[in-house]
Amino acid sequence: MTDFTPISALLGGCLIGLSASAMLLFDGKVVGISGILAGVLRPVRGDTLWRACFIGGLVVGGLILRMLLPAAFDFGILRSPAALVVGGLLVGFGTRLGNGCTSGHGVCGIARLSVRSLVATTTFIATGAAVVYALKHVLTG
Amino acid sequence: MKACVVSCISGIVFAVGLGISGMTRPVKVIGFLDFAGKWDASLAFVMIGAIAIYFVAYRLIRRRSAPLLADKFWVPSRTDIDLNLIGGAAIFGAGWGLSGFCPGPAITSLASGVPSVGVFVLAMAAGIYLHGLVIGLRRFRIRSVPSGIQIAADA
Numbered sequence: 213m214t215d216f217t218p219i220s221a222l223l224g225g226c227l228i229g230l231s232a233s234a235m236l237l238f239d240g241k242v243v244g245i246s247g248i249l250a251g252v253l254r255p256v257r258g259d260t261l262w263r264a265c266f267i268g269g270l271v272v273g274g275l276i277l278r279m280l281l282p283a284a285f286d287f288g289i290l291r292s293p294a295a296l297v298v299g300g301l302l303v304g305f306g307t308r309l310g311n312g313c314t315s316g317h318g319v320c321g322i323a324r325l326s327v328r329s330l331v332a333t334t335t336f337i338a339t340g341a342a343v344v345y346a347l348k349h350v351l352t353g
Numbered sequence: 354m355k356a357c358v359v360s361c362i363s364g365i366v367f368a369v370g371l372g373i374s375g376m377t378r379p380v381k382v383i384g385f386l387d388f389a390g391k392w393d394a395s396l397a398f399v400m401i402g403a404i405a406i407y408f409v410a411y412r413l414i415r416r417r418s419a420p421l422l423a424d425k426f427w428v429p430s431r432t433d434i435d436l437n438l439i440g441g442a443a444i445f446g447a448g449w450g451l452s453g454f455c456p457g458p459a460i461t462s463l464a465s466g467v468p469s470v471g472v473f474v475l476a477m478a479a480g481i482y483l484h485g486l487v488i489g490l491r492r493f494r495i496r497s498v499p500s501g502i503q504i505a506a507d508a
Contacts, residue, residue, distance in 0.1 A: 214384040214393045217375055221395040225402025231367040232403070233410035238359040240411030240420030241427055243367065246445075250481050254414070261377045265357040265393020266461060269364020276365065276465025277372035284372030285465035288380025289453055295458040296473040300459075301472075302448025304480020305487075307456060309440020311429075314376075317442070318400060321429070323407035331434050343450030344386040 214288070232320055235266075244316020245270075246307035310336075356422040374399040377462050379453020386450050388485040446505075 232243040239262060251263045275286040291299065307313040310332050312321060317336075321329020360411055375381040378383055384393030450453050454462070454473055462470045 214378075214381055214395070216393060217381075217395045221374045221398035222402040224368050224370045224372070224376065225399035226368055226406055226491070227370030227373065228399065228426075229369060229403040229410070230365040231394070231404025231498055232407050233414065234366070234466035235363045236361060236411065236420065236426070236428075237414045238420055238422045239356045240423040240425055241360075241428055242429065244362070245455075245460065246481075249456055249460065249478075253478055253481050254432055254485055262357050262360040263373075265360035266364040266367075268360040268432050269366075270457065270460045271369045271464050273365040273372070274377075274461040275361070276369060277377070277461070278466075279465050283437060283466070285378045285462060286378060286380075287453075287462075287465075287467070288378055289383055290467070291377065291452055293469060293472050294471055296452055297455075297476040299414045299448040299452030299454065300473040300478075301480040301483065302451065303454065303456065303459075304448075305484045306359020306410055306441045306443070306445030306484075307465055308441065308481055308484035309432075310438050310443075313457070314443060314449075319403040319438075320407060322400075323404045323411055326429070327429060328429075328434060328438055329441045330490075331479055332442040335439055335442035336449060339446030340386045340450035341388050342467025343447050347388050347451070348383075348387060349359075 217347070228315070228319060229323075232315070242316065242320050244311040244312045246304075247316055250308055259320065268322075359422065365427070367457065371458050371461050372401075373400075376455075377458045382453040382458075477498075 221284050235241045241262065243266075248263045248266050251259060252267055303313070310317075312329065312332060314336075317329040317332040322333060373375050381395060384391070385396035390428060414420075415426070423503060452473055454475065459470060459474050459477060463474060463508070
């Protein structure tokens with residue numbers, strides 16, 4: 213369906229790792245995007261500003277991509293609004309219930325050799341693959 | 354204040370990393386999750402790159418008694434595998450596979466100005482609030498039953 217792009221994937225992954233490392237070295241924080249966002253949406257006094265700055269940074273980074281690498285937003289597949297609403301609800305609810313997403317569990321947790329994060333990552337890749345399988349190979353043939 | 358500048362710059366670098374790697378493109382995410390089709394393994398390399406850097410950095414940084422701009426490290430300490438972890442990850446994965454977006458790429462992609470991304474992010478925020486509501490109700494119900502059941506604090 214898409215080309216295999218290991219070099220750009222590896223390069224982008226290294227930037228993600230560097231960003232997460234800087235957050236640990238300077239601020240002492242683990243980068244879990246779902247947790248950072250949840251802390252902005254349900255603020256706790258004294259623990260919100262750094263989160264808002266990080267989320268703001270993501271959007272600024274997005275604007276830089278839009279100028280310099282517009283292909284980053286060549287989504288390829290964009291589900292219907294109804295499917296995106298369901299998907300968004302599942303992602304928001306699931307990441308809070310499971311205490312993390314691709315960044316917190318998949319990158320930071322696994323790199324810390326956390327068994328919890330390894331279990332979570334295996335689980336969300338498995339159910340993600342199951343849904344993709346159902347949508348692509350069962351429902352649409 | 355300095356800590357917030359670091360947060361902002363880290364957010365920018367994180368987003369650029371997501372964009373370069375292909376994580377902001379649902380077609381790549383769904384291609385990665387499509388093990389039964391023409392599997393696109395690219396996104397495994399995102400994890401390999403990020404984990405390799407963070408694996409080394411984490412060990413070096415944790416030798417310090419404190420971070421540079423804060424008085425302590427906030428690192429998860431839980432080791433229990435419970436139903437919330439597995440169920441939550443399963444629910445998240447289903448939404449990830451359905452949409453092709455996880456939280457970081459979705460927020461970054463708001464900058465594209467494409468309305469569908471905004472729809473996803475709003476629904477994601479609603480999902481986060483819904484979780485808070487459900488946990489609040491569960492606590493209330495357990496507190497009102499005089500059985501002495503205690504639930505673990507949410508991490």
